[in-house]
Amino acid sequence: SNICSLPFLAKICQKIELSVKKSVPFKDVDSDKHSVFPTLRGYHWRGRDCNDSDKTVYPGRRPDNWDVHQDSNCNGIWGIDPKDGIPYEKKFCEGSQPRGIILLGDSAGAHFHIPPEWLTASQMSLKSFFNLPSALTDELNWPQLSGVTGFLDSTSGIEEKSIYHRLRKRNHCNHRDYQSISRNGASSRNLKNFIESLSRNQALDQPAIVIYAMIGNDVCNGKTDPVPEMTTPEQMYSNVMQTLKHLNSQLPNGSHVILYGLPDGTFLWDSLHNQYHPLGQLNKDVTYAHFFSFLSCLQVSPCNGWMSSNKTLRTLTSQRAEQLSNTLKKIATTETFTNFNLFYMDFAFHEIIEEWQKRGGQPWQLIEPVDGFHPNEVASLLLADRVWKKIQTQWPQVLGRENPFNSQIEEVFGDQGGH
Amino acid sequence: YSEGHDCVGCVVVVSVIEQLAEVHNSSVQEAMERLCSYLPEKLFLKATCYYLVQMFGSDIIKLLGEAMNADVVCHALEFCKQDGIQSQCHLYPLPQEAWKFTLEKAKRILKRSSTVKYHRSG
Numbered sequence A: 001s002n003i004c005s006l007p008f009l010a011k012i013c014q015k016i017e018l019s020v021k022k023s024v025p026f027k028d029v030d031s032d033k034h035s036v037f038p039t040l041r042g043y044h045w046r047g048r049d050c051n052d053s054d055k056t057v058y059p060g061r062r063p064d065n066w067d068v069h070q071d072s073n074c075n076g077i078w079g080i081d082p083k084d085g086i087p088y089e090k091k092f093c094e095g096s097q098p099r100g101i102i103l104l105g106d107s108a109g110a111h112f113h114i115p116p117e118w119l120t121a122s123q124m125s126l127k128s129f130f131n132l133p134s135a136l137t138d139e140l141n142w143p144q145l146s147g148v149t150g151f152l153d154s155t156s157g158i159e160e161k162s163i164y165h166r167l168r169k170r171n172h173c174n175h176r177d178y179q180s181i182s183r184n185g186a187s188s189r190n191l192k193n194f195i196e197s198l199s200r201n202q203a204l205d206q207p208a209i210v211i212y213a214m215i216g217n218d219v220c221n222g223k224t225d226p227v228p229e230m231t232t233p234e235q236m237y238s239n240v241m242q243t244l245k246h247l248n249s250q251l252p253n254g255s256h257v258i259l260y261g262l263p264d265g266t267f268l269w270d271s272l273h274n275q276y277h278p279l280g281q282l283n284k285d286v287t288y289a290h291f292f293s294f295l296s297c298l299q300v301s302p303c304n305g306w307m308s309s310n311k312t313l314r315t316l317t318s319q320r321a322e323q324l325s326n327t328l329k330k331i332a333t334t335e336t337f338t339n340f341n342l343f344y345m346d347f348a349f350h351e352i353i354e355e356w357q358k359r360g361g362q363p364w365q366l367i368e369p370v371d372g373f374h375p376n377e378v379a380s381l382l383l384a385d386r387v388w389k390k391i392q393t394q395w396p397q398v399l400g401r402e403n404p405f406n407s408q409i410e411e412v413f414g415d416q417g418g419h
Numbered sequence B: 001y002s003e004g005h006d007c008v009g010c011v012v013v014v015s016v017i018e019q020l021a022e023v024h025n026s027s028v029q030e031a032m033e034r035l036c037s038y039l040p041e042k043l044f045l046k047a048t049c050y051y052l053v054q055m056f057g058s059d060i061i062k063l064l065g066e067a068m069n070a071d072v073v074c075h076a077l078e079f080c081k082q083d084g085i086q087s088q089c090h091l092y093p094l095p096q097e098a099w100k101f102t103l104e105k106a107k108r109i110l111k112r113s114s115t116v117k118y119h120r121s122g
Helices: A007-022 A088-093 A132-136 A163-170 A233-250 A266-272 A288-298 A311-334 A349-358 A377-394 A406-413 B003-023 B028-038 B042-065 B070-076 B096-112
Strands: A100-105 A178-182 A208-213 A255-260 A340-345
Touching: A088 A406, A100 A163, A132 B042, A163 A208, A163 A377, A208 A233, A233 A255, A233 A311, A233 A340, A255 A311, A255 A377, A266 A311, A266 A349, A288 B003, A311 A340, A340 A377, A349 A377, B003 B028, B003 B042, B003 B070, B028 B042, B042 B070, B042 B096, B070 B096
Parallel strands: A100 A178, A100 A208, A208 A255, A255 A340
Antiparallel strands: none
C-alpha cells in the first residue's frame, strides 16, 4: 500500500519528500532554488529559471555586466541596442530601482483551494479532475493565482490583479522576480523550519518587498480546546524578531518588510453556518455548521476557534488574534533594521466584505466553498488591491518608481519570455 | 496527516459515489466506475481508484444498498475510528438513537460479507 516502498520509486520519493519538507523546487538542476518545472515548488511558487544549468542565472539578481551576453536575471531583457551600442538592461533598467516581491505566508497566502467541481456529482464530468495532478503536486495550493505572487490571469473574472502583477506592470524590469515562501499550517512558530528556502543574495540581488502574512495558524488549530495551543503575544514577539533578524542578514539593503495583521475570523461562522456545503447542496442536508462540527469532532478542523458554534470561543479567538496583531504593530513601530524598512498593515477583511457587497456580492462568496475557511481567489485579489493602494498612498517609496521605458521594453522584448 | 483525515476523505468519497448514483439514477457499482473513469492517469490516480474499488467496492455496495449513509459506511469500514471520541463524529444530521443501531447493523452485514478481511491502509 506504500507505493514509495517499491525499489524503483524509492529515490524519486525521497527527492519529492525533501522538496516538500524544505519547500524548495523538486527539479532544480543548478540548485539555485529556481526551476523550469511548474509544480513541486517550481515556477508556480517562484520566478522561472531561464538557465537551469547555471546557478549564477536566476530571477531577482542584479544584471551581470548589464546582461550584454546573457539574461542573467531572467527578466527577458539582454543584449546590446545596435543603434547606439548601449546594453538594453542598462538603457531600460538602470536607475529604475527594480525589486522583487516575496511572501512569507501560510495556506491562505499560497491560495489553498479545493475545486468544488471535485465534490459536485451533479456537474461531474471527465473535465472535472483534469487539474487534480497539478493541484496535488502543489499541496492543493495555487500560488500562480494568489493575491501576492500570482502571475496567471484570474479565473474569477475580477479585474483586480496580484501585487506581483502590479509590480511588473510598474516596472517591467521586475519580470519573474516573485517568491511565495508559504506553507500549509505555517505560523510565526514554524516559519523558521522553511525560511531558509527564501532565495536572496544580499550582495548580488535586487532589494525585495517582503510581506509577512501568517494570518491564522497562530490562533488556529484542531484541538477541542484550541486556546492553550494559541501563540501568546510574548511568543509572537520572540518568533517574529527571530524572523526579522534572519531577514536582515539575507535581504539586500534598501528592502522593505510589511507585517500583515491577523483577521477577525468571526465572519466565517456568521457568513457560512447556515449555508449548504457543496456536499449538502444536492439533498439540502449538510450545512457548514454540520461540516465544521464534523471536522471539530475528528480534531482535524483547520481552525476550531473560529469554525465553531461556540460564540464565546469565536470571540476569544478573535481577541487573541487582535493581541497578536498589536504585537506586530508594536514591533513595526519600535524596532529598526539596517537592511530594510519595517511597516505594519491591518488585515481589515470587513473592508473587503464592504467592497464586495457594494458590487452586489454576499460575504460567503469570499470564502473557499469546500473548506469553508480560506479566502478565495476573489478575496485574495481584493485584499491585494487594498494592500497595493495602502502602500501607494502611505509608503510610495516601497514600490519604486514607474519605469518610463516600459513601452520600449515591450516593443523590443514583447512578453519578456513569459512566466 | 492523521486518522481524522482518513475519516474525512472516506466520507467525502463515499458521499460523491452516493450522489453520482443518485444524479445518474445508476447503481453504486456504476457510480464508482464512473468516478474512476473521470480521474486522470497521472500520478496513478485512475489506477488507485480502481484498486480501492476492488478493495472496498463490494462492501460499499452492500452498505449503501441498505440505505446507509457515508458516515455509517466509513465507520463500518473503519476509516473512521471507533474510539470513544470519534465514534460520535458524523457529517450528516442523524437522530442519535438511530446512529448506534444502524452502525451495529452495518457491522453485522460486513461480518457476514464473503470478501476477505482487509487491513485498513493508511
